[in-house]
Amino acid sequence: MLKLAAQIESAVQVVHDRWPVTPRVGIVLGSGLRGLADQIDIECEIGYADIPHFPQVTALGHAGRLVCGCLAGEPVVVFQGRFHLYEGYSPQQATLPVRLLKALGARMLVVSNAAGGLNPHYAVGDVMLIQDQINLMFRNPLVGVNDDALGPRFPDMSAPYDPHLQEFAVETARREGFLLHRGVYMALLGPTYETRAEYRMVRILGGDAVGMSTVPEVIVARHVGLDVLGLSTITNIGSPDAPRQITGHIVNAAAATAASKLSAIIRGVIRHFPDK
Ligand code: HPA
Numbered sequence: 001m002l003k004l005a006a007q008i009e010s011a012v013q014v015v016h017d018r019w020p021v022t023p024r025v026g027i028v029l030g031s032g033l034r035g036l037a038d039q040i041d042i043e044c045e046i047g048y049a050d051i052p053h054f055p056q057v058t059a060l061g062h063a064g065r066l067v068c069g070c071l072a073g074e075p076v077v078v079f080q081g082r083f084h085l086y087e088g089y090s091p092q093q094a095t096l097p098v099r100l101l102k103a104l105g106a107r108m109l110v111v112s113n114a115a116g117g118l119n120p121h122y123a124v125g126d127v128m129l130i131q132d133q134i135n136l137m138f139r140n141p142l143v144g145v146n147d148d149a150l151g152p153r154f155p156d157m158s159a160p161y162d163p164h165l166q167e168f169a170v171e172t173a174r175r176e177g178f179l180l181h182r183g184v185y186m187a188l189l190g191p192t193y194e195t196r197a198e199y200r201m202v203r204i205l206g207g208d209a210v211g212m213s214t215v216p217e218v219i220v221a222r223h224v225g226l227d228v229l230g231l232s233t234i235t236n237i238g239s240p241d242a243p244r245q246i247t248g249h250i251v252n253a254a255a256a257t258a259a260s261k262l263s264a265i266i267r268g269v270i271r272h273f274p275d276k
């Protein structure tokens with residue numbers, strides 16, 4: 001685990017050499033949401049290939065760069081591209097960006113993703129505020145010897161998504177006049193989309209939306225004590241009784257249609273996020 005601390009330290013060094021600023025917030029952009037980085041007043045861009053120990057991005061619609069700058073007047077870093085367990089990365093490797101974010105001095109993580117909708121009230125293009133999560137990946141990034149300097153052996157997960165940040169998000173959606181659902185995100189390993197029987201299972205087990213990411217990052221964020229806001233864009237409906245074929249391209253195109261809602265929520269929450 002000391003090895004992990006050393007990896008984080010060398011990644012921090014590279015970012016600090018290029019951008020000597022303390023970000024308040026880090027934003028992980030999900031599939032089809034890379035356009036959100038255009039909202040940033042960019043001060044510096046660092047390719048993941050230049051950050052020590054960062055794996056390469058292989059997922060469709062993920063750029064693979066760290067964008068540093070200002071959003072809503074606050075210093076932020078945007079992870080334009082994330083690592084998924086289905087790419088073959090270990091849960092520890094896949095969550096290195098979250099550890100970097102904490103080590104840079106940030107206090108809040110915003111995670112976004114594309115997800116299949118199971119809740120019958122959801123439609124393609126809707127946004128769901130993640131209230132809670134279910135880990136059905138059968139992997140956990142905290143397995144192994146714990147480095148107590150990074151976080152506790154047994155982190156509390158009673159409220160992984162910060163209730164205050166959720167309130168700010170709901171207020172923003174209300175003010176801007178668009179629908180914002182609240183629900184449970186369930187993560188499966190992927191990379192296959194679900195069978196009809198699996199979509200039915202996800203719903204029975206309590207999932208409102210299903211995807212292949214986010215949960216490992218949120219576990220690590222809670223380990224290191226970052227406040228988390230999670231947003232899912234509903235890109236397809238996982239209907240067991242009226243199945244539709246789905247592709248990564250359909251998911252990315254649908255995700256892009258909700259980018260303005262996501263951007264409004266993220267700006268609204270950053271503006272409200274109190275100085276501690
Ligand atoms: N299942 C899993 N991941 C997804 C889906 C889905 O239906 N849609 C977008 N990401």
